[in-house]
Amino acid sequence: MGRQPCCDKLGVKKGPWTAEEDRKLVNFILTHGHCCWRAVPKLAGLRRCGKSCRLRWTNYLRPDLKRGLLNEAEEQLIIELHARLGNKWSKIAAKLPGRTDNEIKNHWNTHIKKKLTKMGIDPVTHQPLQKPPVAAATSQEEAAEPSSDAHENDHGRQRFYSGSDHRQQDPPLKDPALVDNSSIDMEVKSSVKDDLATNVFWAEGFVNENWPPWDFLDAVEGYGEFGVSSTSSENSSWLLDYQTFSEDIGFGDGFMNEVDMNVKD
């Protein structure tokens, strides 16, 4: 005998999530955690399959998510990691606190790919693009070698690749999954720092005796290093997002006032 089915396919809702569904899912997970996703929709009173709930939570409702556009440092890190890991979006996302694999994948496909192509870099191989007509006549071995023309693009490349080509020239990494972030991380972390206030939002605004249901602060690697951000308007821009968000999912004004107090303190 195998497992029980996670949900009967009949009567399972699809398509965009409503604010009411979001509220139910958030309330349920805040109270109970997600022991197993198959049970979540039933217990939360949702007509969704567990898979859909998991996706909605991880990609949109999770408390440690950053919201808003990826900044330049994050973009650069994604490019570096993609050069090493390929389309391993979940592994790349693991190196970018608060970002989801889906978000990174979307950003890659809609922005970074084009950017690299425009710069004459193949977004798949991270090598300079070949010149089609003349280069096509050359052998594959030659094509694999960067041409002198291609090197003309290197000044642009170096901006993204820190001056070396990890795929072709560098010795294999000790552990590809454990990219040394020491240099690039500092910049990313500084940008992430302000968004850590979102954690405070959850940890202090949402917290109750059942929260956190799992040790999510530990799960968000390195977040504990940072304090609450300052009170500058720039740094509190996240608050506006969350204000809208909290209204969308029906948490109301009082809740956000409390968060605001926590940030200002």
Place this chain on the structure above:
DNA sequence: AAGTTCACCAACCGCGTTTTT
């Protein structure tokens, strides 16, 4: 102003892996 195309992103689908019975 209306129609069309483009860009973005949330959500779905399918498949390989892991877990449970």
Place this chain on the structure above:
DNA sequence: GAAAAACGCGGTTGGTGAACT
């Protein structure tokens, strides 16, 4: 150990708003 379902990941699609003609 085998079978079956859950889980997690990566690819793809479809809806929506913006930009363009």
